[in-house]
Amino acid sequence: MKDRGYTGKILEVNLSTEKITEITLEEEILRKYIGGRGLAAKILWDRLGSRWEEIDPLGPENLLLILTGPLTGFYPGARICVSGKSPQSNGIVGSTVGGEFPVELKCAGYDGIIISGAAKSPVYIFIKDNDVEIRDASHIWGKDGKETIKMLNKEIRSELEKKYRNFGKWKEPGILYIGPGGENKSRMAVVMCKWTHAAGYGGYGAVMGSKNLKAVVVKGTGPLPEVYNPMRMRFLLDEVYRVYIERDGMRRWGTGSGGYAVGYISSSEPVRNWQEEWHDEKSFGVDKFERKVWVKRYWGDYGCPTTCLKIAVVKTGPYAGAITDNPDYELQAYLGTNLGIFTPEENVYISALIDDVGLCGINAGNVLGFAAELYQRGILTKEDLNGIELKWGDAKAFAKLIELIVKRKGIGDILAEGTFRAALKISEMKGVDVMKYAVQAKGIAIGAHGIRSRLDYTTPISYVCSVQGGDHTSVARIPIESHGSEVVRAMLDSAVICIFNYFGKPKLFWDFFEAVTGWHETPESWATENGLRIIQIQRAALLLGGPDFSWDPKIHDENPPRFYEPLPTGPCAGQAADREEVEKMKKEYYEKVGWDENGIPKSEVLLKLGLKDVDEALNKVRRRYK
Amino acid sequence: MAGRDGQIWIMRDFIKCSGCRLCEIACSLAHEGKIWPEASRIRIFMLVPGIEIPHLCTQCEDYPCVDACPVNALSVNKTTGAVIVDKEKCTACGLCIQACPGKIPHLHPSGKYILICDLCDGDPQCVKVCQMGKWNALWIVPRSTVEKQCKLYARTPEEITKELTINLYGKFGEELL
Numbered sequence: 001m002k003d004r005g006y007t008g009k010i011l012e013v014n015l016s017t018e019k020i021t022e023i024t025l026e027e028e029i030l031r032k033y034i035g036g037r038g039l040a041a042k043i044l045w046d047r048l049g050s051r052w053e054e055i056d057p058l059g060p061e062n063l064l065l066i067l068t069g070p071l072t073g074f075y076p077g078a079r080i081c082v083s084g085k086s087p088q089s090n091g092i093v094g095s096t097v098g099g100e101f102p103v104e105l106k107c108a109g110y111d112g113i114i115i116s117g118a119a120k121s122p123v124y125i126f127i128k129d130n131d132v133e134i135r136d137a138s139h140i141w142g143k144d145g146k147e148t149i150k151m152l153n154k155e156i157r158s159e160l161e162k163k164y165r166n167f168g169k170w171k172e173p174g175i176l177y178i179g180p181g182g183e184n185k186s187r188m189a190v191v192m193c194k195w196t197h198a199a200g201y202g203g204y205g206a207v208m209g210s211k212n213l214k215a216v217v218v219k220g221t222g223p224l225p226e227v228y229n230p231m232r233m234r235f236l237l238d239e240v241y242r243v244y245i246e247r248d249g250m251r252r253w254g255t256g257s258g259g260y261a262v263g264y265i266s267s268s269e270p271v272r273n274w275q276e277e278w279h280d281e282k283s284f285g286v287d288k289f290e291r292k293v294w295v296k297r298y299w300g301d302y303g304c305p306t307t308c309l310k311i312a313v314v315k316t317g318p319y320a321g322a323i324t325d326n327p328d329y330e331l332q333a334y335l336g337t338n339l340g341i342f343t344p345e346e347n348v349y350i351s352a353l354i355d356d357v358g359l360c361g362i363n364a365g366n367v368l369g370f371a372a373e374l375y376q377r378g379i380l381t382k383e384d385l386n387g388i389e390l391k392w393g394d395a396k397a398f399a400k401l402i403e404l405i406v407k408r409k410g411i412g413d414i415l416a417e418g419t420f421r422a423a424l425k426i427s428e429m430k431g432v433d434v435m436k437y438a439v440q441a442k443g444i445a446i447g448a449h450g451i452r453s454r455l456d457y458t459t460p461i462s463y464v465c466s467v468q469g470g471d472h473t474s475v476a477r478i479p480i481e482s483h484g485s486e487v488v489r490a491m492l493d494s495a496v497i498c499i500f501n502y503f504g505k506p507k508l509f510w511d512f513f514e515a516v517t518g519w520h521e522t523p524e525s526w527a528t529e530n531g532l533r534i535i536q537i538q539r540a541a542l543l544l545g546g547p548d549f550s551w552d553p554k555i556h557d558e559n560p561p562r563f564y565e566p567l568p569t570g571p572c573a574g575q576a577a578d579r580e581e582v583e584k585m586k587k588e589y590y591e592k593v594g595w596d597e598n599g600i601p602k603s604e605v606l607l608k609l610g611l612k613d614v615d616e617a618l619n620k621v622r623r624r625y626k
Numbered sequence: 627m628a629g630r631d632g633q634i635w636i637m638r639d640f641i642k643c644s645g646c647r648l649c650e651i652a653c654s655l656a657h658e659g660k661i662w663p664e665a666s667r668i669r670i671f672m673l674v675p676g677i678e679i680p681h682l683c684t685q686c687e688d689y690p691c692v693d694a695c696p697v698n699a700l701s702v703n704k705t706t707g708a709v710i711v712d713k714e715k716c717t718a719c720g721l722c723i724q725a726c727p728g729k730i731p732h733l734h735p736s737g738k739y740i741l742i743c744d745l746c747d748g749d750p751q752c753v754k755v756c757q758m759g760k761w762n763a764l765w766i767v768p769r770s771t772v773e774k775q776c777k778l779y780a781r782t783p784e785e786i787t788k789e790l791t792i793n794l795y796g797k798f799g800e801e802l803l
Contacts (some may be wrong), residue, residue, distance in 0.1 A: 073661060100647075100672070103663060146802060153673055166720030168732030169681070169741075169783055171664075171671055195675045215642055221735040223654070223662035234655065241648070245759050295794050298644035298761055302663075303651055305759055307644040311676040313795055321798045323676075 003226045004071030005516040006030065011110045011132060013209050013504050016060060016117025022134050031519060035069030035111065036081030037094025037492035041537040044092055045113065048085065049617060053546030058205070058210040060118035062232035066105075066114035066176065066191075066216065067183045069496035070517050073103045073224045074233060075496040076240050077304035080105070082176075082199035084207045086186045088363070088443040089420055089587055090549060091542030093202030093468050094493040098301035099193040101174030102496070107220030119212035124177075126156070127218040131592075137214040141183060144356040145195050146323075148177050152217055160219065170219075177215035178205045179358020180406050183383055185209045186416035187407075187443075188363035192355070196309075196325040197301070199469045200360040201214070201444055228518030236512045242505040244305040250500065251298065253307035257286040258448075259332030259347070267453035267572040267593020270338040271288045272376075272392055273612070274439045276563045277450045278570025280340040289326070289344045299325065305499055317347035321578035327351040327361070330472075333448035334365025339372065340392030349395055350402075357406045364405070367419045368398050368447035371411070373437050379430055384408040392534060419445055421548075436561040440470050442542065442551055451563055453572040457484055460577050461585045464557050465593075467538035471497060478585070480592050481527035488523050490534045504550065533609045535593065536601045540614045552624070555601030557586060598625050602625070635771035635776060636753055638680050640790055643763040645670060645678035649752035650779065656751045664735045667743040668752045671783035674802050677794065679751040679786050680763060682752070683730055683743040684707060688779040691742070694725035700742070707769060708745035716740055728780035 004398050012021045025039075041063060048055050053540030057060050063084045072078055080102035086093045105113070108129050115125075119134070122141040126133045131481050140151050154171045160170040170568070179376065182189035182205030187206025191196035198573040207562070227233050244250075249257070260282065263269035267278040282288075283554075290297075293312040314322040327335065329346055335354060336347040338522055354361050374380040375390040385411065388400050404412025414422050423438040441447050441463040449472050451458045458475060465476035466486055477485040492499055495513060507522075514520050521530070545551055563577040594605030600622055606615040650666040653733035658665050668682040685707050692700040692709060693772070700722060702708070715741035723731045731740045743750075756764040769776075791799035 047687055100663075105662060149675065150802060152789060157673075164733075166723070166733060168720070168723045169671070169729050171669055172673055194672075221664040223658065223660045223665065230660075239757065241755070258646065296644075298642075298646075299676065300644045300646040302647050304646050306762070307646050307759075311794070313798070315796050315798075325676075475792075559748055606752070 003228055005110050005227050005520055007109050007224060007225050009110050010112045010114060011127070012114045012116070013132070013134065014117045015115060015119040015123065015134065015213065016359055028559070031323045032051070032533065034494035034530070035072070036067050036096065036494040036496035036529070037083065037490055038534040039067050039112070040065045040081060040083030040094055041534050044083065044085065045537050045541065045614065049613060052541055052544040052588035052617065053550065055085050055545055058206060059086045059091065060211070062161070062207055062210070064204065064211060064213070065113070067496070067512040068102045068106055069494050071497050071513060073106050073303065073498045074516050074535070075501070075512050076244065077306065077496065077501045078102045078302040079496045079498050080622060081493055081496045082191045082599045083202065085203055085541070086205040087206050088201070089445070089469050089542060090545035091467065093444070093471065093537045094198035094490070095191070095202040095204055096493055096496055097191065097197050097199035098498060099174065100302045101176050101193055101218065103224070103302045104174035104218045104220045106224055107222045108218050109220065109222060111593060113216065115211060115213065118210060122212050122214050124213065124215040124217060127216070128160070139552035140214055145177065145179050145192055145358060146356060148179070148196065148215065149175060156217055156219065159581065169367055173217045173219040175215055175217050175437045178208045179356060180205055181357045181359040183214070184406060184416070185410050186359060186405060187421065188360045188367065188416065189358055190360045192358050193306040194357045199357070199470060200362055205358050211618050227516045229515045231341070232515040233512065236508060236515055240501065240508050240512065241305045243508065244501055247306065247454060247504055249306055251306055253286045253325050254310060255452065256289055256310065256326040256332060258329030259289070259336055260285045262329060262333065262448070262456070263337060266455040267459065267567060268450035268618040269333050269521035270369065270448050270450065272340050272440070273338060273373040273437065273510050274450065275373065275453060276569050277567055278572065279337060279342070281380060284332070284336065284342045284344070293344045293348050304498070304501065308500060312344070314345045314348050316429055317345060319345045322349040322352040324348055324352040324355050330448050331345070331361040331365070334362050338365050338369040338448070339398055341395055342393070343392070346395035346602060350398060353399055353402055354454055357402065359402070359406070361419055362447060363445040364402065366439060367415050367422060368401060370400065370419050370437055370439070371415060374434060379432055379434060380411070380426070384411055414467070418443065431444070431573060439562050441560065442556055443468065443549070444469030444471060446470035446560065448563070451559065451577055452567050452575050455572065459585070460582045464559055464582060464586055465589050467535055467542055476589055478589055478592055481523040482559050483523065485527070487527045487531045488533055490531050491526050494534065510609045520548055533611065536606060536609060536611055539595070539601055540618055544617060557599050630707065630769050630773065634746070634748060634766045635685065635769040635772050636682065636750055637765050637767045637772065638779065639763050640679055640687050640786060641794065642761055643670065643678040643680050645672055646759070646761070648755045648759060649680065649764065650686040652755040656746060665741065665743050669732070671787065673783060673787045677787050677790050679783050679790070681728070681730060681783055684728065684780040686727070686775045686780055687773065690725040690727070691722035691731060694721045696721060698745045701742070706745045706748045710744055711740055711742055713739045726780060727777065729782050730780060732782065743782050
């Protein structure tokens with residue numbers, strides 16, 4: 001698979017047997033599944049599909065996949081995809097994260113890593129080109145993100161300097177790691193990079209923790225692999241730069257302008273656990289972030305012309321010492337407005353804390369808001385909350401609760417399971433149905449883009465039919481070949497690139513894909529064959545689910561109850577999702593994507609896509625309806 | 627060194643560096659014909675996230691690296707003032723690295739010869755792309771206007787990181803080092 005943007009090798013590390021091998025994939029598999037999310041679906045299905053329901057996402061049988069795509073490192077803005085059987089949805093989530101790690105990995109000669117088994121004690125994997133080692137990590141176990149990076153940078157650089165005496169100064173290696181949240185297997189734990197970057201949705205930090213794997217560290221000294229048409233690629237590279245460098249608003253504020261605007265303008269921002277979606281808190285304007293906390297205006301990952309990130313620091317006051325990025329819109333919303341917090345300082349404080357412990361800002365912000373609403377309603381008391389008075393807007397109180405979650409102490413042990421599982425447990429404990437306050441889809445917190453106002457990019461079925469649940473970067477949409485549809489997004493997550501370098505001029509991406517791989521795809525061709533195949537595998541895995549829970553489309557292809565309550569405030573007050581409309585759109589979506597009236601992929605569609613084994617496995621689900 | 631007239635220097639503002647590494651891509655494409663981070667003559671160090679350091683030759687007025695080379699593999703281009711590496715002569719002994727006050731040169735990943743910025747013969751590609759992207763972390767100034775300060779910029783990544791971390795993160799930066 002040389003000359004198509006691939007190194008042609010995937011590294012396989014079995015942490016139980018400590019066996020390290022390399023595998024090569026056939027061109028036909030790569031042509032169909034590309035890399036990242038698509039390839040993850042294929043590998044997971046091939047290896048675990050026949051016993052999918054029995055596989056414990058947090059058991060040694062699960063796989064942790066870390067996969068680049070052919071465009072990684074070439075198309076501006078490098079990302080890598082983390083996957084496995086998700087401890088949140090029990091399905092497959094393609095969770096991507098930016099940084100230099102993916103480029104280091106490819107330069108070391110690998111397109112990805114398959115990690116199986118589980119280590120007996122904490123380890124990290126170190127890759128220096130062809131040399132791969134499993135190393136003791138007991139000294140970094142328990143450390144937060146900042147400490148982990150500091151220690152590993154020091155350790156690896158001094159080792160390389162000693163080993164290669166005349167080389168000169170070594171740059172830092174690429175590091176993917178987990179924080180204490182992942183070590184303690186919170187289902188909201190993420191795989192982190194560069195302090196603040198997270199492969200968020202899916203809960204793969206917990207999978208990594210369950211394998212006793214603290215970090216993967218890589219230094220690659222080779223070039224990126226050859227591409228199909230280098231001249232064309234270099235021409236397009238310049239074109240892509242030009243387009244994204246002109247996107248001034250996105251560059252200056254990143255998604256950080258959303259904390260105010262998505263609430264005030266779009267009425268689709270979670271406020272106090274989605275009890276509202278509108279606010280006019282000018283204290284939360286992006287101008288405030290810019291003036292009060294941003295010390296670096298443009299921050300980006302390898303090869304990115306957009307550099308939408310910013311570095312934020314609180315230097316004085318009660319939250320002094322908090323350092324994180326922007327925060328981006330999702331964390332402004334989930335660790336800000338959703339908790340009734342409306343100042344940059346408090347928002348940076350909570351975001352930095354969440355990053356340091358390695359939890360997902362979205363899933364954790366969702367469960368914190370959920371708990372606060374239960375406190376507001378008197379369902380959870382101060383006693384239930386280990387003495388915490390969980391009032392809206394009290395950043396210190398939320399920080400205390402985060403600590404309980406990370407340490408799995410008291411109520412924290414329940415909340416660490418994420419909103420859906422916590423709601424099941426608390427309903428049982430209290431004898432009250434609290435699922436109606438859980439704003440999630442298929443075990444995954446809904447991203448900070450509501451559907452009630454109709455002023456955002458979302459539609460009434462965005463989360464209802466998504467194969468990645470509440471993931472706001474992978475939503476169901478008609479037509480399925482439209483740029484906002486998750487079928488098309490599956491391409492971006494497979495190639496693997498950043499969606500923010502796609503929207504300016506999508507066609508450039510598809511041309512670039514052809515220049516690197518030599519393979520022609522359009523959104524239309526993709527949505528009828530290769531992309532659709534990935535979605536069917538993800539859907540099948542989601543429906544099979546298990547072992548602790550399996551989704552029933554009749555019940556769970558649905559919005560959270562909250563979305564049917566009318567918005568109480570703002571210009572869209574009174575608006576809500578409409579059940580009839582949702583049902584109608586759902587039906588239409590099922591048809592377009594090839595699912596039967598029960599939401600199960602149709603045999604004829606699967607057979608046409610060459611997914612005979614998926615079809616057979618789904619007979620188990622079909623039987624549930626007979 | 628006579629004849630500085632008309633020579634350029636790459637001015638650098640570390641705080642403005644976004645860490646996008648487009649300069650590394652441009653450099654390795656220009657010199658190696660491919661994207662190759664470790665073969666780039668300009669390297670972005672990120673020893674602490676958010677603290678990105680463009681590390682490249684400063685063309686010191688006394689060129690200690692050239693003096694230190696035991697095999698005359700290094701020379702100064704009279705027109706540009708850049709240090710030129712003779713790949714054939716270089717034995718990869720590393721003495722130029724030791725002589726550099728910023729330990730800026732590094733070995734090509736092949737291990738065969740040293741890499742030092744050659745100013746792209748007077749048209750540095752790293753500056754071009756940084757300017758195109760409006761980051762302004764790198765830009766061109768006439769060498770004559772900065773002569774006395776150039777060598778001050780030859781510092782190790784560790785030293786620059788330490789100072790910049792405190793600058794950007796205040797006293798909280800100390801724990802990160």
